Amino acid sequence: MTLDFSTLLPYTDQILHGLMTTLWLTAVTTMAGIALAIVVAYLRDGASKGRPTLVSRLLGGYVEVIRNTPFIVQLFFLFFGLPALGIPISATVAALLAMILNLGAYTAEILRAGIDSTQRGQHEAARALGLSRLQSFRHVVLVPAFSRVYPSLISQCIIVMLGSAVVSQISVFDLTYAANFIQSRNFRGFEVYLVVTLIYLLLAVGLRLAFEFVGRRLFAFRQGGSA
Amino acid sequence: MTDFTLWDIVRNLLLAGRWTVVLSLIAFAGGALVGLVLTLLRMGGLKPIRWLIRLYVDLFQGTPLLMQLFLAYFGAAALGFDVSAWTAASVALTLFTSAFLCDIWRGCVEAVPSGQWQASRVLGLNYLQSMRHVILPQALRLAVPPTVGFSVQVIKGTALASVIGFVELTKAGTMLNNAAFAPFTIFALVALGYFILCYPLSRYARHLEKKLYGAGIR
Secondary structure, three states, rough: OOHHHHHHHHHHHHHHHHHHHHHHHHHHHHHHHHHHHHHHHHHHHHOOOOOOOOHHHHHHHHHHHHHOOOHHHHHHHHHHHHHHHOOOOOOHHHHHHHHHHHHHHHHHHHHHHHHOOOOOHHHHHHHHOOOHHHHHHHHHHHHHHHHHHHHHHHHHHHHHHHHHHHHHHHHOOOHHHHHHHHHHHHHHHHHHHHHHHHHHHHHHHHHHHHHHHHHHHHHHHHOOOOO | OOOHHHHHHHHHHHHHHHHHHEEEEEEEEHHHHHHHHHHHHHOOOOOOHHHHHHHHHHHHHHHHHHHHHHHHHHHHOOOOOOOHHHHHHHHHHHHHHHHHHHHHHHHHHHHHHHEEEHHHHOOOOOHHHHHHHHHHHHHHHHOOOOOOOOHHHHHHHHHHHHHOOOOHHHHHHHHHHHHHHOHHHHHHHHHHHHHHHHHHHHHHHHHHHHHHHOOOOO
């Protein structure tokens, strides 16, 4: 059979709709996920000074569970499991929650690696200079750690964007859902999936460029420095 | 409707879990083989070959695994190829794994100091001999921890084969849930299954990494 990409043209609206969903899910997840990761890193960092506390054990457990189970299972657990416990949850909320929890765990681990590589003495010096624990965490620990692990962070956000294709399985109308929808109408599976796959590729490239642009602004003061 | 005991659920998940393990092994073994060939070609090959392999790696790393599975399954069917879910999942996961391993291993080969290359070439070893006797043994030590770490991604990746109807752990979970409707228990058990498979590998990868860098390599 011959390829015919013009069969996709009547479905431009669906593809655009799916694209917008994928984009805003990714945008919200990136912000909320990184915020969550910072909180987790802060709480774990505080605890790592002494013996492991209950909080740090629980957070460590959260990170390990997320990192060692597939995203699709986390999604199904939330979407099907929570209503069974009497907590109603829409597909979109479940998708968003699963994505944020997922990115949060991976990013917390990435941040921890960055924090661990900051010399302890710097932290102690900041405290000795009279900064509060929060101030010293923010200025001395977090920002340098953030700039150091920023490349890994970009990759992780892109992985989550690509992984979000799975939310189509709980009928969130994202880019992949649009592809399945069109495929079920025009039976042009190869053309549809090829085009949508390429859209994802462009998204991944675009996201990387955008992140690198923001990174150059954000960490401009460090450029030319030792780190 | 028949009642499902907890044991019924666990038993069925365990039976399906076998296929998660088998698919993971196929993907990892196949991916390692293809990945090794790609790495060798990329390190020595001509410019256009290197460029093509880079494109291959970027394509698989820059697109969703789910889409790769759809293309291998529905896409191939639409082109007139009759592929089973087994074939589609094996092929897609093998190619996916090979792209990531090729990228990891290239980094490891490049991490071997270039003086080692020059020295072995000066000593009269040809490309393959230098690779085989000088570079690869050193690169291998660096490659083991991230490779073990990536195997976790392969196992988790097999969960997506459920979407094209391959009955492994996740698909068994959704099927059981349709019959027994105990989503909380069932998906917690499914997650536990993956955790039991993945966590030891994660720990082992971290242990290997610590050992390698603790030993003062580099």
